[in-house]
Amino acid sequence: MRSSLLKSTSELLRRSRRGYASSSANPERKVAVLGAAGGIGQPLSLLMKLNPLVSSLSLYDIAGTPGVAADVSHINSPALVKGFMGDDQLGEALEGSDVVIIPAGVPRKPGMTRDDLFNINAGIVKALCTAIAKHCPNALVNMISNPVNSTVPIAAEVFKKAGTYDEKKLFGVTTLDVVRAKTFYAGKAGVPVTEVNVPVVGGHAGITILPLFSQATPASNSLSHQDIEALTKRTQDGGTEVVEAKAGKGSATLSMAYAGAVFADACLKGLNGVPDIVECSFVQSTVTELPFFASKVRLGKNGVEEVLGLGELSDFEKKGLENLKGELKSSIEKGVKFAYGN
Numbered sequence: 164m165r166s167s168l169l170k171s172t173s174e175l176l177r178r179s180r181r182g183y184a185s186s187s188a189n190p191e192r193k194v195a196v197l198g199a200a201g202g203i204g205q206p207l208s209l210l211m212k213l214n215p216l217v218s219s220l221s222l223y224d225i226a227g228t229p230g231v232a233a234d235v236s237h238i239n240s241p242a243l244v245k246g247f248m249g250d251d252q253l254g255e256a257l258e259g260s261d262v263v264i265i266p267a268g269v270p271r272k273p274g275m276t277r278d279d280l281f282n283i284n285a286g287i288v289k290a291l292c293t294a295i296a297k298h299c300p301n302a303l304v305n306m307i308s309n310p311v312n313s314t315v316p317i318a319a320e321v322f323k324k325a326g327t328y329d330e331k332k333l334f335g336v337t338t339l340d341v342v343r344a345k346t347f348y349a350g351k352a353g354v355p356v357t358e359v360n361v362p363v364v365g366g367h368a369g370i371t372i373l374p375l376f377s378q379a380t381p382a383s384n385s386l387s388h389q390d391i392e393a394l395t396k397r398t399q400d401g402g403t404e405v406v407e408a409k410a411g412k413g414s415a416t417l418s419m420a421y422a423g424a425v426f427a428d429a430c431l432k433g434l435n436g437v438p439d440i441v442e443c444s445f446v447q448s449t450v451t452e453l454p455f456f457a458s459k460v461r462l463g464k465n466g467v468e469e470v471l472g473l474g475e476l477s478d479f480e481k482k483g484l485e486n487l488k489g490e491l492k493s494s495i496e497k498g499v500k501f502a503y504g505n
């Protein structure tokens with residue numbers, strides 16, 4: 164009894180130090196998940212229900228949300244869960260949201276690129292962002308729907324047209340690339356995975372995903388150049404590895420839900436004023452000549468507090484950076500053109 168009391172007290176202290184102070188010390192926070200009944204949406208909704216920083220959890224989809232919301236709502240954690248379904252409930256789902264997470268849209272099948280999803284997902288994202296501009300223009304938007312390299316610029320243009328664009332509040336979620344880079348590096352370098360940090364910059368598709376293993380911590384002297392090349396390629400192809408393993412049944416959902424929950428948690432901590440919250444994300448940027456770019460970002464009370472630079476790159480990474488710019492530029496332009504032309 165005494166030891167379990169000591170354990171829970173020390174857990175509370177640990178949490179309060181890292182941004183999970185008792186719920187009375189944290190402001191009320193509403194999180195909305197759009198696409199909540201999907202492969203990512205369901206486990207992500209579960210993880211957000213478990214997050215002590217969330218007081219209200221709004222689950223929206225075009226179908227299936229009543230069941231998901233009823234199910235998740237039975238979990239004995241503080242967040243109050245409500246399900247919303249169909250266009251006419253979207254406004255209510257969004258009203259008052261602090262963070263909106265968007266995993267709505269179709270996933271890849273083997274043989275497809277993320278850009279092959281553009282035709283369907285661009286329209287979905289545009290419609291959802293139009294509603295966000297109307298119902299919760301101040302929310303932080305966490306874009307998961309692919310192709311992220313284009314859906315983030317689409318969202319930016321929709322918000323600009325509506326007069327609500329704030330570049331500090333729009334994020335392409337690239338956390339899964341970081342999650343993969345950490346896991347693959349730890350396995351190869353033989354270091355504890357929970358201690359690993361690896362920045363991943365650029366974008367979120369193929370060669371635009373550029374892990375900076377030269378900056379990985381803990382540093383490893385045991386990795387050869389071939390090892391680094393192989394780790395880079397595996398990180399870039401991580402999504403395809405899952406798509407092929409699922410053999411037509413979709414793309415990463417569980418690891419993505421984890422990554423989405425990690426990033427949303429960082430956004431909430433930033434909003435709540437927890438200092439030194441840094442995650443990689445695809446944001447409006449001046450780090451390169453491209454208007455959007457993923458790099459480390461410091462999160463704060465208004466969203467992006469600071470977009471951090473790339474640091475020192477190895478020659479291999481410098482080459483990777485130059486190689487990705489063409490593809491990333493055209494994906495960004497494709498998104499902007501779609502938003503303008505429609």
Ligand SMILES: NC(=O)c1ccc[n+]([C@@H]2O[C@H](COP(=O)([O-])OP(=O)(O)OC[C@H]3O[C@@H](n4cnc5c(N)ncnc54)[C@H](O)[C@@H]3O)[C@@H](O)[C@H]2O)c1
Nearest residue numbers: 198200201202203224225267268269270307308309339419
């Ligand atoms: N950023 C990343 O790292 C990352 C990782 C994995 C998957 N993804 C992307 O996430 C998206 C979702 O993947 P999934 O596996 O969950 O797909 P899924 O098909 O399992 O789920 C998508 C959900 O979106 C819903 N939806 C469709 N149109 C909608 C709309 N207008 N409003 C609200 N909801 C709508 C569907 O009903 C469905 O429930 C895909 O585009 C996928 O490529 C991104």
Ligand SMILES: O=C(O)C[C@H](O)C(=O)O
Nearest residue numbers: 271309401402403414415
């Ligand atoms: O690969 C995909 O299509 C989904 C996602 O972008 C991923 O990286 O897993």
